[in-house]
Amino acid sequence: MDLDAPDVDALIERCNTLHEEVEHYVTAVDASQKQAKIPCPVEYRTLRSDFKNELAFLNKLKSANHPPEKARHYAVSSNLLYYEALWAAAKRSSGLLAFRKYFYWNRQKGSRVNGVGLRKGAKQGKTSALVDIVAADGMEWIRVSTISEKRLLFDLAKLGWQNDSDSDEEMDVAPSTNWEDEDDDDQVEIVKNARELARAARANPMRGHAPRLRYVLTRITTGKLKEVDMVLDKMRAVGVDVQCANEIPDTPSLEEALPNLLVDRSRTLSETLNIDCTILLALISDISHGECEILDWYPGEVRAQILEERKEKLLPTHLYPAIASHPMVTTQEAADQMNLIVDTLATDKEKIRANLLLAQRDRQNVSPDELLKEWLALSDHPAPKGFQLPIRVEPSNIDKRIGGLPAVAKKLEAELGPLNTSIFFYGWSTGLTTLSSNRARAKQIERLINEMGLKDGEAGPHIWLCGESRSLIAKHGRRRF
Template sequence: MSSIHPELHPLKSTLRSIHESLANFRPLALRPPILDSSTEALTNQESEDAQWLQQENIPGLKQLRDSVRLDLEVLERFLNDPDSVNLPPLSTNAPYLIAVWNEVLSAPPSIVSILRSFSFVSGAPQKTIPVKVDVVADSGRQWIRVNTIKNTRILAEFREIDSYLTDSEDEDDSEQGPTLAQTEFDNSVLRMGRSLIAAGRANPIDTATGPKPPSITIRLTRLNPCEPGEDDPRIAQTIECLGAMGIDVELGERAGVEIPAPYVAPQAFALTQLVPTTNINLDLSVLIALVSDLTHAPLPASVEEAHSRFAAPPHPRESKLAHKEQYDGDSKEARALTSQVLQEMLQEMGKGGLFQELHARLLPFLNESRPLQFWTTAEARQRFVRIVTKIGGPGEKRRAEVLFESPNILPAAAEAQFWADSRYPQGFIPLLPVRIYPEETPASEGAPVRAQFFRAMEKTCRDILALETPSATASQKGAERVLYSNNGYRRNPDSERATVTRANARLTAHTVQSMLWGAQHGWTTLTANKTSVKALLREVKAARVAGRLAEEGTQEDETVQKEAAAIWLLDPRSLAEGARERALAQTF
């Protein structure tokens, strides 16, 4: 069968290879150095749902694979049909698809999207014009368009243009009506170039120096200005005009030696190779978890006992209606705490609860010359103390009292007080005391040598916090809005909820401040706030796309990233002792 239309068989073989490569293709981008020890990661280790830290799939990659599959199926059916020997060669989209795939492999990272349409508004009346871009690369800074037009095709355009010109010359000038003859040099390739330029101007990208249109590359895979017998000078003129527009023109298909092999992302390096640093940076969510009754109290013996631990006994219908607001509030709290204690039970059955996980991960450091130390910010401590004072139970308040260094409590007494009534033995983790950073914001100078992600994380955190700094020229009215609430009463800072940042509504300033300290020192940040971690990753990605990160990282950075975890994610544990005591009291 290979003797039937032999020119199509190489295309079929190449399409099949591309289709197989697309199934496992991952962009060449490092997975963030984040340890995920949450229950979700434990229960979904084999599931794609647990891969939230992996590079997101490139938009358009599935569309490209589907297009390759459809073209491959049509080509195989045609070549497998014995009657096709009597048919003309099949018209196939394979050359275009192959060229796009080669650009995907060769484009500068990171690739933002494939086969994407942009638009611009033109004409009067205004009309929205869609423009296709085959590969959006270099974090959005470069657009690549593939065009497979042949010399024969563009020569046909020229002949048609010539015919219009000849017809107009044959007409009597005094009687000449509308004509299709060109007033300036133009063809389909130039129109495509002008559309790309217009779309780029209408869709600029944010850069460190302001919005700029992306650079544009057009690859003309089958257009040759020096083709014998088809070397019309207007082909070369077309290419020159594209260059004059500011478009980078590449001629011919990419040579095999310049096309990188498809990159298949490793599946299991992150969790097995990442290790915490000997200094651990703690945010507010983990300070709460360290003293929580959920972390220390004996675990329920069954799921039923877990459900009854925080749930008040059923009320008569009249009581529910009379105290609906309080009942609903208690019920929501009970459900949330029950979910957390079930997570703790699952962790114990799997690889350990919070302290078990810390013990297992940090045990190798316990006998090293460098001591294991835990750190947090002054603001995180202040917020922690306010929260525990307001809603903590007796045991939670007792642990909070000795969590930080105190001149009035000896270290041995602090240890005994912290681990009293805990299901873990005293000193299970050398946790005390949690140290406080000396400054509100770490200085950018003098930072140690760190992997690329730590540097990107630090720069992003600083940029977010810079937006929160009040201007020195702020008006008195603006200052009053900070000091007074909407009803005119003076605000009480001790009762204020943490405000979200201007950059991202899912990030609070004190959380970003905590992450900044860890990133600046190159220390692992321990957190139970997955929402904030995801939001920070989005901000890092946005900063990279906008060109705000000076990424001079090399292959050596990959090795460093695989060793030091920048963020270590745990399940949240709320203060629960008060709710457990209330539920127990209502039982009797």
Template sequence: MEMEDALYADANDKIRLGEELKKSLVEFEQIPGVSKVQRKIQQELKFLEKVIRTKTLKENHITSSNFVNYEFLIKTLRLQQGVVDINAVFPLESRDSPLRVDIVANNGLKWIKVIARNSKSIEDAAKGCVSFGARSVLDQASDYLEASELHFCMFQRPKVVFYFSNKIDSSLHDELKEMGVQTASLEEPDLDVDQYATISNELNLDVTTLLAYVSALTNGGCNFVFKEPLLTEQAEKERECPVKPILDKIFQGKRLVCCQLANDAFQNILSVLGGPSERALANELMKRVTVYPDVETIPPEFSNLRFTANVNERSLKIFSFGMARKIFTVTSNKAFVRSAKMQGINVPVFVHASRALTEGKQANAKAL
């Protein structure tokens, strides 16, 4: 009876942990893949609640729980910069099923696998002491490295880091290091490069970035309630998280360029919607930006990209300009990036929040 009581107590502890994990993930809900983790946690919670309610709880229901792994995933996630995906899928030629990368961080430049198993089982598996079909961390490391060679990000191979919740043997650490996999833990995280670091010294500016940088919203004019709900929402978000400091950090030490098409679109929008201060800011900004001719041919990376509601000729040419020069594009056009990704194309970008020109709307807005 005491053993049964202890078992149900452990199950209730697991449920409390699951509820805490759900709350912890709320702040990361905007990251692709997080919603799937939330659903898996909820499914496991429902199962535990059911076996407790129907008095059918068994020990393996607790020992097989994934909550410890999810807890370590979230703790590792908190240490990372520029997280762009969770449980990301990458096709691998040597496997029938795609590789799933636990965390894609540093704007795609770092792939992380989190391993919450005990040290003995990890080391035994590495020595071949596993059941048929089970994969050791060395096998997983080979998969990650193979996939990283096939899926360059921002014109370079992503760094592979394995995070361990428990200390591993130094020989296994050395073997992984020799393969090209970095090991880390919560106590000794990997040393990250600046999430805005790039190989090239140039940045391609999309028209959305040019507009955001000179918008009255990002230059002290966000304390308004506009007649247009979208502008009011952008003003609220700007008060919470100013965009210009983010852009300034991305621009730091970089040569700014754009294509003629982006410049023409920017100037046309300014002439119609821009206020006097926004136009003055635009003149100052364009002194820092070198304008080049548009690309004449679409680069191979985009050659099979289909036109959709989010992929039009203008956006394709602007992003193609950056791709052809092998440089990052700075943009708030998340729809294009998402649509391209759904078609299997990873666009090298820095994405920021959208900001419209609002100076001309201030006269009819309510000041806060």
């Protein structure tokens, strides 16, 4: 009889606890996403399904009424230890986006990774890496392993490593200066996995940089065995942060961790916000501030926005929570574009809001308190606590700023056009978050930066993308005769 084999009832109790926590988390994610309208929904289905299947397996094992010794034998094949380690690592993280997701570095089955030829170690048949947890809003990838030191030493022995004094000299030899010159087949599984993560991360950059990599080893201790430490060094050589059992911090309770686990884009906002033209228009639109009748001459886009607003209010649900009490700025070009549209299409109330928003024209010398008072009188929605008017208008000075931006800025300037360049480059160069509902331009910026990459220490523009836009309600000038 295997005295170390787990008791089935104990496993079921642990798995029930795990399953309940995950279901609680999923409920919170669904509620958060419904309210915040996150552009990329959290991919939790695999996690939920795996945990549910594990619980079903254990319950089936119990109901089979096997003799105790046989039941314990089957219980050894349970993946619960791994799932517990994965969930604990998740609770020590933040901004969870996906679980047990594969990322690819060679989708075309050719021999290049983002324009970089595959080296000797990367086998043609292997083109993906499993990431257990995509965290930090996509900026960190986490892999979890419950391999034991005993099993690792066994795997090393199979590869020809010797644990005796004759091998000390060989083991003290410095590792290859380039891990990609080594054959992956000569490495133990966790080293192979670390290298696969590095290749996939390089091919799937976030904001111009490969995601940070963390490998959690829950049953291995660093500084204990020379052979194990050499394996850990090989993993670190690819840029992975290796976290061993003696380095893992305490895991918080779900109640403590939950606010951090949810994707909250407001956590990364700059103190002052750069407001682009699309958000300026959304802030002054009649659609955003109250019930609007749909008239027969309204364009289809305006009709759709009015219907959407009836289902979900843009200001109290999306824009006001993000803006909160942050000071706001906008570029002169964005303000000029808004005013051009206002002068052409705006209703009387929209014109007043535009002047209040920027303290311009007949509201130029009005105090902030009076601006806010008038603003609230023209809206069905209360403003957030500390809401600051007016938005300060600043010259973009792009010609002076572009020289201090990464090289990709020149390419972007040619593609974005003067207005969008002034808006996004101003936020980029000053380190401000740009609030925008211009999804096409935001994706264009992301694509080019990821294609061209950024140097160490460089960062791309930080853009908070609103999932909805609002047009001006339109006066009779839009009527089609």
